[in-house]
Amino acid sequence: MYMGYVESQRLANIFDALGFDWQSIVAHLIALIILTVGLYLLLFKPVKKMIKERQEKIRKIEQENNDLNEEVKSMKSSTEVVLNEAKKQASVIHDNAVRVANQKADEIVSSARKEAKDLVERTEREMEEERNKLQSEIKKQISDVSIAVAEKVLARDLTPQDNKKLIEDCIEQWSEEE
């Protein structure tokens, strides 16, 4: 202990000779230590924590971003599959629709032809009937006129001798019929 006191006295004399105030230096050192510890506790640690949290956040965001990208890729791929399938189905539907439309058109044309043919036949039949009716009418009129003319001619030109012959022929015929 005496050696230590002597050593410290010696050290103090050296510092005095050099012009250093060892008390001030110690005080400064203590202050520095306090400052450093304080900075560490109040600044360095929270900042480190904040930086760590920020990094963690960034990492999570990047992870989410990657997951989203993967999801988008997967959805894009599914969408393409669905689109292709839809295109195929649309093509099938289109072909079917064209086929059905053509079939319907053929049926309509066929039906229209049949109707036209029936109409023509019906019209021809009606015209034939009308023609026959007209012919009958004309025949009847000719007949009526002829009979009327015959009546007039007979009434005018029938002689008593002709009438006598007529009467006698009738009586003879009736007598033979019995």
Place this chain on the structure above:
Amino acid sequence: MKKAVTATVTLAMEADKDTLAKIEKFVKKRGARKITYEIDENIIGGIIIQIGDVIFDGSLRSRLDNIKENV
């Protein structure tokens, strides 16, 4: 045929005696005792004899009507 009393004879014009005799003979043969004569120009020519319900139609009118119907 039933015996009827009157026969009606329709002529278009007057007939001579010879014809009348033949008519009478025909009519009497069918049982008629009395004959009634009528002149009707509408029958045009020939004779119509009605004895009871039986009619003997030999008129030109009926012949023309038959032709008209059959045409």
